[in-house]
Amino acid sequence: xxxxxxxxxxxxxxxxxxxxxxxxxxxxxxxxxxxxxxxxxxxxxxxxxxxxxxxxxxxxxxxxxxxxxxxxxxxxxxxxxxxxxxxxxxxxxxxxxxxxxxxxxxxxxxxxxxxxxxxxxxxxxxxxxxxxxxxxxxxxxxxxxxxxxxxxxxxxxxxxxxxxxxxxxxxxxxxxxxxxxxxxxxxxxxxxxxxxxxxxxxxxxxxxxxxxxxxxxxxxxxxxxxxxxxxxxxxxxxxxxxxxxxxx
Amino acid sequence: xxxxxxxxxxxxxxxxxxxxxxxxxxxxxxxxxxxxxxxxxxxxxxxxxxxxxxxxxxxxxxxxxxxxxxxxxxxxxxxxxxxxxxxxxxxxxxxxxxxxxxxxxxxxxxxxxxxxxxxxxxxxxxxxxxxxxxxxxxxxxxxxxxxxxxxxxxxxxxxxxxxxxxxxxxxxxxxxxxxxxxxxxxx
Ligand SMILES: [Fe+3]
Numbered sequence: 389x390x391x392x393x394x395x396x397x398x399x400x401x402x403x404x405x406x407x408x409x410x411x412x413x414x415x416x417x418x419x420x421x422x423x424x425x426x427x428x429x430x431x432x433x434x435x436x437x438x439x440x441x442x443x444x445x446x447x448x449x450x451x452x453x454x455x456x457x458x459x460x461x462x463x464x465x466x467x468x469x470x471x472x473x474x475x476x477x478x479x480x481x482x483x484x485x486x487x488x489x490x491x492x493x494x495x496x497x498x499x500x501x502x503x504x505x506x507x508x509x510x511x512x513x514x515x516x517x518x519x520x521x522x523x524x525x526x527x528x529x530x531x532x533x534x535x536x537x538x539x540x541x542x543x544x545x546x547x548x549x550x551x552x553x554x555x556x557x558x559x560x561x562x563x564x565x566x567x568x569x570x571x572x573x574x575x576x577x578x579x580x581x582x583x584x585x586x587x588x589x590x591x592x593x594x595x596x597x598x599x600x601x602x603x604x605x606x607x608x609x610x611x612x613x614x615x616x617x618x619x620x621x622x623x624x625x626x627x628x629x630x631x632x633x634x635x636x
Numbered sequence: 637x638x639x640x641x642x643x644x645x646x647x648x649x650x651x652x653x654x655x656x657x658x659x660x661x662x663x664x665x666x667x668x669x670x671x672x673x674x675x676x677x678x679x680x681x682x683x684x685x686x687x688x689x690x691x692x693x694x695x696x697x698x699x700x701x702x703x704x705x706x707x708x709x710x711x712x713x714x715x716x717x718x719x720x721x722x723x724x725x726x727x728x729x730x731x732x733x734x735x736x737x738x739x740x741x742x743x744x745x746x747x748x749x750x751x752x753x754x755x756x757x758x759x760x761x762x763x764x765x766x767x768x769x770x771x772x773x774x775x776x777x778x779x780x781x782x783x784x785x786x787x788x789x790x791x792x793x794x795x796x797x798x799x800x801x802x803x804x805x806x807x808x809x810x811x812x813x814x815x816x817x818x819x820x821x822x823x
Contacts, residue, residue, distance in 0.1 A: 398745040401707055405822065412644045412764045419647075421762030424682035425812050427820050434768065434785065434821035438742050439755045442705035444695060444721030450658065482638035493655025501651045505689075518654050555648065555655055562707070563695050563755055564823045568766060570646040584646060587764050592644040618640045 402623035418583035458534040464515035468497025468535035480621020484528025499538030551578040661723035664736035673805030682813030686730020690760035701740035751779035
């Protein structure tokens with residue numbers, strides 16, 4: 389242990405900043421709630437120091453095996469199309485992110501959340517609470533069993549409907565990698581009118597959509613979707629000394 | 637080496653409480669820990685109204701300026717029960733509150749020291765990505781004067797990051813927009 393709290397160079401990992409053209413912008417006028425909430429000033433670049441390249445060690449004690457199964461809660465079976473959702477958590481270098489917490493939440497099959505603010509006239513399911521937690525394994529894989537969520541209306545614009553989606557929250561291995569996002573389903577007819585979806589730059593939209601995975605369906609049991617999540621990778625800005633080598 | 641494009645972010649939406657509520661999430665140290673302080677504040681929108689459905693997450697060093705993480709080459713473990721991580725929702729009045737230990741000074745990795753600080757992420761409906769800021773402490777004037785990040789900001793904006801002492805800890809309000817808009821960082 390080096391144990392010094394003053395001075396000294398520290399060899400810290402470096403994380404790439406995401407190209408603005410591929411990032412979801414904070415201001416997006418079609419999504420009305422951004423109007424009074426999205427900061428208007430240009431953010432200041434924060435250097436990646438110790439606080440930014442570390443993150444909390446979360447997980448094992450917060451996750452129980454049953455948290456990966458959203459279909460059996462509150463003493464019974466949820467109604468709806470049973471689906472397996474699985475994939476890998478990777479970084480931008482293609483490396484798996486092992487042992488990291490994945491938190492998910494979603495509406496029930498009828499498109500209603502178990503939340504005091506959600507009171508549109510769709511039924512609540514007495515056996516669905518919409519909360520899941522898993523840790524990735526040592527290969528960065530995650531998997532949970534759930535119910536395909538329904539679409540739901542909101543008040544953003546006239547006759548506004550959210551495409552079916554599952555909310556995801558990830559920590560990765562560093563503060564810089566923290567990500568909250570939403571997973572969509574292939575070919576959803578509601579994409580065109582959903583500003584939360586269309587706020588994503590076109591080139592990045594396919595990354596938010598899961599793939600139907602026939603291979604992983606289970607006969608007489610569940611359909612399956614695969615979705616890989618990519619957190620930011622290392623900064624590979626080459627050092628000048630590497631310029632004399634050949635480039636692949 | 638393969639380069640993969642990062643998955644785009646999306647808002648937490650109005651129902652974040654379903655997925656992101658933890659029992660005791662606001663306790664970075666267990667209640668009753670000697671030296672614990674409350675970091676409190678209100679999150680405001682561009683109209684000056686409290687944002688009552690946000691989540692504030694904090695990440696910080698321990699009082700020795702260390703992180704319990706494999707990428708902190710110095711290691712840490714002297715503060716049992718200290719996680720460095722806090723998570724508080726602003727329901728129902730826009731207020732957040734985190735019970736923690738004040739962090740120590742953290743090396744900048746280049747031979748200098750940063751002032752004590754807490755990295756903060758704010759998530760809410762209407763925020764398509766988290767916004768990131770830092771909390772510094774008004775009673776650390778000397779350290780703050782040496783902090784490269786803080787000193788890199790115009791003086792009037794610097795104040796938006798400096799928490800003031802209270803009866804039980806510190807207070808810093810966060811302004812998402814407006815004349816008093818908090819300095820937010822790109823990480
Ligand atoms: Fe939703």
